[in-house]
Amino acid sequence: MSKPSLTEIYKIYFLIGIQLLGGGYVILPLLQKYLVEERKWLSEEELIDYFAVSQCIPGIIAGNIAMFSGYKARKSLGALTAIIGLITPSFFAIIILANILINFTDNIYVQKAFWGIRISVIVLILITVKEMWSKSVNSKFTYILFFIILLLLILLPVSPAFIIIIAALTAFFYSKIGEKKNA
16 A cells, blocks of 8 residues: 555545544544545554544544544654644634524524434444444453443443553453463
8 A cells, every 4th residue: 555645634534524523433434434445544453443542542532543544644744634634624614603603593493403413423423332342342351341341430430541541451461361371
């Protein structure tokens, strides 16, 4: 695979930015389509890894994923180009919509449109969870780890960051034990 040009990176992320509505989870199906399936700039595993790391570091998930995938394609300039491409549509949309919506916030049709948007975002999140589930929760160990993490998050008032660190360490040590058994 040849390196994509900075213009190609900008165009793809601009296109993703136009379609991105609802945050980090919504970007996954778009990245899957444009970067994994159509252009093969990333593998599915890389995309999931970038998504996982993007949730663990400060910042917007979509921006973090754009940074990682842009960096993979063209190093620092690729990362910067991907982020700029991703945020350009939102930047202009916010400016335009803020000027328009300020006059229509009490309008019933505008309120119903936002209700419909929220529902579509929930559907996109569910699709993402389904895809990530099949690729990430695929063994007895990952099922057990998933349910332990779920219970901890539901029952205890602990930070998700703490849970992520504990889960990562648990998986790391589990893989080390597996390596010793296979050696």
